[in-house]
Amino acid sequence: xxxxxxxxxxxxxxxxxxxxxxxxxxxxxxxxxxxxxxxxxxxxxxxxxxxxxxxxxxxxxxxxxxxxxxxxxxxxxxxxxxxxxxxxxxxxxxxxxxxxxxxxxxxxxxxxxxxxxxxxxxxxxxxxxxxxxxxxxxxxxxxxxxxxxxxxxxxxxxxxxxxxxxxxxxxxxxxxxxxxxxxxxxxxxxxxxxxxxxxxxxxxxxxxxxxxxxxxxxxxxxxxxxxxxxxxxxxxxxxxxxxxxxxxxxxxxxxxxxxxxxxxxxxxxxxxxxxxxxxxxxxxxxxxxxxxxxxxxxxxxxxxxxxxxxxxxxxxxxxxxxxxxxxxxxxxxxxxxxxxxxxxxxxxxxxxxxxxxxxxxxxxxxxxxxxxxxxxxxxxxxxxxxxxxxxxxxxxxxxxxxxxxxxxxxxxxxxxxxxxxxxxxxxxxxxxxxxxxxxxxxxxxxxxxxxxxxxxxxxxxxxxxxxxxxxxxxxxxxxxxxxxxxxxxxxxxxxxxxxxxxxxxxxxxxxxxxxxxxxxxxxxxxxxxxxxxxxxxxxxxxxxxxxxxxx
Amino acid sequence: xxxxxxxxxxxxxxxxxxxxxxxxxxxxxxxxxxxxxxxxxxxxxxxxxxxxxxxxxxxxxxxxxxxxxxxxxxxxxxxxxxxxxxxxxxxxxxxxxxxxxxxxxxxxxxxxxxxxxxxxxxxxxxxxxxxxxxxxxxxxxxxxxxxxxxxxxxxxxxxxxxxxxxxxxxxxxxxxxxxxxxxxxxxxxxxxxxxxxxxxxxxxxxxxxxxxxxxxxxxxxxxxxxxxxxxxxxxxxxxxxxxxxxxxxxxxxxxxxxxxxxxxxxxxxxxxxxxxxxxxxxxxxxxxxxxxxxxxxxxxxxxxxxxxxxxxxxxxxxxxxxxxxxxxxxxxxxxxxxxxxxxxxxxx
Numbered sequence: 001x002x003x004x005x006x007x008x009x010x011x012x013x014x015x016x017x018x019x020x021x022x023x024x025x026x027x028x029x030x031x032x033x034x035x036x037x038x039x040x041x042x043x044x045x046x047x048x049x050x051x052x053x054x055x056x057x058x059x060x061x062x063x064x065x066x067x068x069x070x071x072x073x074x075x076x077x078x079x080x081x082x083x084x085x086x087x088x089x090x091x092x093x094x095x096x097x098x099x100x101x102x103x104x105x106x107x108x109x110x111x112x113x114x115x116x117x118x119x120x121x122x123x124x125x126x127x128x129x130x131x132x133x134x135x136x137x138x139x140x141x142x143x144x145x146x147x148x149x150x151x152x153x154x155x156x157x158x159x160x161x162x163x164x165x166x167x168x169x170x171x172x173x174x175x176x177x178x179x180x181x182x183x184x185x186x187x188x189x190x191x192x193x194x195x196x197x198x199x200x201x202x203x204x205x206x207x208x209x210x211x212x213x214x215x216x217x218x219x220x221x222x223x224x225x226x227x228x229x230x231x232x233x234x235x236x237x238x239x240x241x242x243x244x245x246x247x248x249x250x251x252x253x254x255x256x257x258x259x260x261x262x263x264x265x266x267x268x269x270x271x272x273x274x275x276x277x278x279x280x281x282x283x284x285x286x287x288x289x290x291x292x293x294x295x296x297x298x299x300x301x302x303x304x305x306x307x308x309x310x311x312x313x314x315x316x317x318x319x320x321x322x323x324x325x326x327x328x329x330x331x332x333x334x335x336x337x338x339x340x341x342x343x344x345x346x347x348x349x350x351x352x353x354x355x356x357x358x359x360x361x362x363x364x365x366x367x368x369x370x371x372x373x374x375x376x377x378x379x380x381x382x383x384x385x386x387x388x389x390x391x392x393x394x395x396x397x398x399x400x401x402x403x404x405x406x407x408x409x410x411x412x413x414x415x416x417x418x419x420x421x422x423x424x425x426x427x428x429x430x431x432x433x434x435x436x437x438x439x440x441x442x443x444x445x446x447x448x449x450x451x452x453x454x455x456x457x458x459x460x461x462x463x464x465x466x467x468x469x470x471x472x473x474x475x476x477x478x479x480x481x482x483x484x485x486x487x488x489x490x491x492x493x494x495x496x497x498x499x500x501x502x503x504x505x506x507x508x509x510x511x512x513x514x515x516x517x518x519x520x521x522x523x524x525x526x527x528x529x530x531x532x533x534x535x536x537x538x539x540x541x542x543x544x545x546x547x548x549x550x551x
Numbered sequence: 552x553x554x555x556x557x558x559x560x561x562x563x564x565x566x567x568x569x570x571x572x573x574x575x576x577x578x579x580x581x582x583x584x585x586x587x588x589x590x591x592x593x594x595x596x597x598x599x600x601x602x603x604x605x606x607x608x609x610x611x612x613x614x615x616x617x618x619x620x621x622x623x624x625x626x627x628x629x630x631x632x633x634x635x636x637x638x639x640x641x642x643x644x645x646x647x648x649x650x651x652x653x654x655x656x657x658x659x660x661x662x663x664x665x666x667x668x669x670x671x672x673x674x675x676x677x678x679x680x681x682x683x684x685x686x687x688x689x690x691x692x693x694x695x696x697x698x699x700x701x702x703x704x705x706x707x708x709x710x711x712x713x714x715x716x717x718x719x720x721x722x723x724x725x726x727x728x729x730x731x732x733x734x735x736x737x738x739x740x741x742x743x744x745x746x747x748x749x750x751x752x753x754x755x756x757x758x759x760x761x762x763x764x765x766x767x768x769x770x771x772x773x774x775x776x777x778x779x780x781x782x783x784x785x786x787x788x789x790x791x792x793x794x795x796x797x798x799x800x801x802x803x804x805x806x807x808x809x810x811x812x813x814x815x816x817x818x819x820x821x822x823x824x825x826x827x828x829x830x831x832x833x834x835x836x837x838x839x840x841x842x843x844x845x846x847x848x849x850x851x852x853x854x855x856x857x858x859x860x861x862x863x864x865x866x867x868x869x870x871x872x873x874x875x876x877x878x879x880x881x882x883x884x885x886x887x888x889x890x891x892x893x894x895x896x897x898x899x
Contacts, residue, residue, distance in 0.1 A: 014560050245886040323554040351554040358571045359671030363828040365568050373882045377833050398884045403553030411571045
């Protein structure tokens with residue numbers, strides 16, 4: 001079906017996908033040792049719950065999520081934990097590959113809460129690159145009515161073919177995973193957005209479509225253009241909806257998921273298999289056998305690339321992610337994480353260093369390719385001048401950092417680098433400004449904790465008194481009037497403020513995964529302490545109330 | 552950050568905009584048909600003008616960069632000073648002496664460009680600053696347009712050196728068609744004026760051929776995506792529209808739109824002068840307004856002002872408006888709410 005809606009701008013960089021999409025998907029050999037960083041997702045790092053020397057199986061929980069926006073971490077090989085540091089856990093493999101799975105669930109009959117809890121237990125995060133915890137995304141739905149689930153299979157970055165291969169081989173599973181999410185968020189339709197440069201994946205989806213139920217699925221093939229895989233761009237293109245500035249797709253009733261994530265969701269629900277491996281595209285001119293591999297999390301990137309024939313003499317740099325938005329790795333001795341969707345081992349000829357920058361002549365090429373309709377040339381001017389008031393009025397924070405402007409700039413100005421620097425500088429200023437606020441929140445948290453402890457003490461004392469009273473069988477001497485109604489209101493208010501704090505935290509974290517969240521987590525903790533205290537007081541008052549009535 | 556850059560990529564079918572330095576060189580290449588045609592009709596003085604101005608441009612740019620303690624090689628490599636020289640040289644009358652060109656290039660490179668911070672920072676079009684300065688300071692020299700082929704080859708050196716006696720120059724020089732029409736007098740009807748054969752033979756057709764040669768260069772620039780269509784289309788569109796309105800209101804006293812288009816610097820200005828990105832409005836909407844403003848001013852000044860041709864003044868006047876245009880022509884980013892009208896502070 002031809003679509004008339006479109007996002008502005010966009011570019012056509014060379015695809016270079018043939019290098020990795022021609023060989024079949026295979027399983028990488030079991031690594032002898034894995035290193036699992038505690039931070040493999042947006043939000044707070046997970047907290048280790050194993051110690052050195054402990055034996056683990058594949059799928060054993062080794063670190064628990066910490067705070068609200070966080071995710072569990074599981075052992076990806078069986079063996080012995082050899083080291084637990086502040087940032088990572090290392091496991092020496094025993095070569096046995098013994099698994100520990102959760103019980104299988106039938107998503108058609110299972111309760112929503114059970115399914116969400118399963119996503120939480122399985123440590124699933126968005127595998128497209130941002131790594132937002134999936135169970136939180138499922139819960140953001142509590143605040144919004146979702147009508148459409150979009151499967152973001154556009155995969156518009158050059159080189160990457162992980163989603164392409166996922167769909168070719170697991171189209172049924174991906175669609176089932178989509179049905180699970182559609183059930184969780186109550187979506188009435190599922191739309192698959194896929195670029196027309198993946199004919200095999202499109203065929204596989206067409207074959208799988210008739211089996212997909214109960215939510216109707218529509219396959220929408222869009223023309224190939226970068227960055228059509230950007231959430232906002234895809235939603236505009238598929239549904240003609242504009243996600244508001246600073247908002248989320250949920251604000252227009254849409255949820256986006258990447259095919260890899262949906263596959264992981266199904267595996268977690270159907271097979272009880274936590275997220276311990278993922279599909280990684282291994283490509284670039286410096287390797288002999290490019291392709292896609294199932295890779296255990298924590299596998300060393302150096303070992304992985306050597307297995308596919310890395311030519312170290314030719315290697316210039318390894319890029320994690322795509323060439324447009326990815327980052328060059330400073331070292332190869334770093335592990336594959338939940339966020340590693342692609343590794344490009346590039347030669348120097350493949351990505352020649354950009355020629356020397358020359359002054360901006362305001363030619364406007366960047367403007368014509370910007371998918372958000374910004375004026376990159378003006379932003380560049382104000383970013384270099386550090387004119388923060390101007391830069392925000394020219395909507396710097398609407399920039400999705402796709403790099404299209406840098407790609408076309410005839411003066412070779414690294415525009416996106418400027419914008420990132422400006423963004424982080426402005427954010428830093430905001431943080432400075434909110435530091436005082438944070439101190440206030442810390443104080444409030446302490447007060448709330450003390451109040452909660454006091455309430456607990458009170459509850460214990462009362463319980464003791466009640467126990468003493470019962471044998472003697474004397475009537476309660478308490479004549480003080482219990483304000484049950486007031487306490488009930490306070491309890492409801494505390495509950496609401498916890499909800500609100502959770503909502504704010506989820507929103508901020510999803511908008512910008514790199515943002516520090518401790519202040520918001522602190523506010524949430526405060527609200528939770530208040531809620532606990534209110535609950536205790538209410539329970540106490542109720543008991544008192546009933547004991548007054550009963551004799 | 553983006554590891555790929557359009558100018559490095561050679562395995563894609565889409566055409567990329569060439570890097571800034573070769574962008575400037577492409578503009579120079581596109582001026583060649585115009586310069587060749589001009590020198591065919593008006594003599595080799597045109598070529599000597601261009602070469603002299605380009606040499607002055609490079610020399611002045613290096614001198615100022617040296618004074619400013621900036622790297623000279625990088626800046627010269629971008630060819631922008633060379634381009635300014637070519638554009639100013641091509642605008643000057645063929646008999647211009649060397650010092651006239653030098654003064655013009657000094658105003659262009661030193662005052663209009665480097666004193667404001669060099670490439671990318673000049674608020675005014677450098678070549679037009681030089682041209683306007685010469686036009687108001689040396690009006691006699693600036694109207695010395697020789698009739699076609701009159702400036703003999705053996706007079707070339709004297710012309711370059713500025714040793715041609717002015718009296719001799721006066722006897723050679725002829726009015727440009729725009730100039731002649733402008734000064735035809737109110738009592739004369741256009742048809743009567745043309746019947747008097749006011750210009751030497753071939754002048755009108757020479758100017759038309761030159762205009763068409765500039766158009767050819769402009770088409771090359773558009774085809775190579777060196778310039779966007781917004782400014783030329785808006786400028787020519789508004790100029791033609793206004794000229795047509797005047798012409799229809801009184802065909803016997805106002806020049807026809809075609810006359811405006813094919814004589815003087817209209818086409819040269821539309822493709823080579825107004826499209827200077829540095830001093831033009833930056834957004835696409837801004838470029839449309841900017842171009843339309845230049846087109847309208849050209850016709851208004853030609854018709855009612857003191858100068859027969861007005862491209863330089865129109866461009867400079869619209870350069871003045873660019874900061875304002877840049878503020879009020881910002882597109883609304885995707886996802887931003889529509890600004891409530893009249894609400895201050897909503898616009899950047």
